[in-house]
Amino acid sequence: MGRDNWYLRCSQRWDLMPKTLEGQITMEKTPSYFVTREAPARISAMSRDTKLIVVVRDPVTRAISDYTQTLSKKPDIPSFESLTFKNRTTGLIDTSWSAIQIGIYAKHLDNWLQYFPMGQILFVSGERLISDPAGELGRVQDFLGLKRIITDKHFYFNQTKGFPCLKKAEGSSKPHCLGKTKGRTHPNIDPEVVQRLREFYRPFNMKFYQMTGRIFGWDD
Numbered sequence: 001m002g003r004d005n006w007y008l009r010c011s012q013r014w015d016l017m018p019k020t021l022e023g024q025i026t027m028e029k030t031p032s033y034f035v036t037r038e039a040p041a042r043i044s045a046m047s048r049d050t051k052l053i054v055v056v057r058d059p060v061t062r063a064i065s066d067y068t069q070t071l072s073k074k075p076d077i078p079s080f081e082s083l084t085f086k087n088r089t090t091g092l093i094d095t096s097w098s099a100i101q102i103g104i105y106a107k108h109l110d111n112w113l114q115y116f117p118m119g120q121i122l123f124v125s126g127e128r129l130i131s132d133p134a135g136e137l138g139r140v141q142d143f144l145g146l147k148r149i150i151t152d153k154h155f156y157f158n159q160t161k162g163f164p165c166l167k168k169a170e171g172s173s174k175p176h177c178l179g180k181t182k183g184r185t186h187p188n189i190d191p192e193v194v195q196r197l198r199e200f201y202r203p204f205n206m207k208f209y210q211m212t213g214r215i216f217g218w219d220d
């Protein structure tokens with residue numbers, strides 16, 4: 001889409017949105033923004049004060065999760081192993097495959113840092129979001145300047161789902177877990193391929209830990 005056209009469409013959509021009143025925060029969630037080249041400039045042009053929150057998980061598990069999601073919609077796609085490599089014999093990874101490309105977090109972050117200071121970006125650990133949802137959400141609330149309203153009292157671990165769930169969904173008195181598309185069983189991947197991917201991501205992960213000041217622990 002042309003740049004001018006984008007601004008026009010965007011401002012039209014903006015006008016349709018309800019106003020943010022005193023004491024309210026407007027939020028918008030689109031996973032693909034983090035890896036979209038044009039997104040930082042566009043969001044910064046709209047408001048330089050925007051706070052950005054990104055959930056990141058081990059890029060290897062992320063790639064397998066991404067593949068699992070595609071597989072659920074298109075069961076005939078090639079194996080994860082064959083999509084991973086440009087050349088399996090030499091171990092050359094196909095970095096143009098989006099499932100691999102998205103996990104190079106340091107590269108994407110570099111792009112955002114051209115427009116936003118690090119203090120305006122919060123990285124949430126996907127692993128901690130499962131093992132300690134209240135702790136991770138505590139960080140989110142602090143980052144947004146909110147009181148810590150959501151605490152561990154709000155969660156319980158659902159053995160059947162294998163994930164934390166809310167004791168009460170918003171506006172309801174019933175427990176609520178995320179849907180069937182969250183927390184799918186991943187296929188077994190050749191351990192050698194997983195190992196090769198770990199090696200591939202290690203330097204990018206190290207750079208990402210340095211940039212964010214947080215050791216996410218994907219390379220332990």
Ligand SMILES: Nc1ncnc2c1ncn2[C@@H]1O[C@H](COP(=O)(O)OS(=O)(=O)O)[C@@H](OP(=O)(O)O)[C@H]1O
Nearest residue numbers: 031065066068129130163164165178181182183184
């Ligand atoms: N509480 C809880 N319940 C269920 N799932 C949870 C939860 N917390 C985090 N996760 C992890 O979220 C992963 C799915 O998120 P998605 O990446 O599909 O979300 S989104 O597409 O960006 O909206 C999903 O990844 P998969 O396990 O690969 O399905 C989960 O591991």
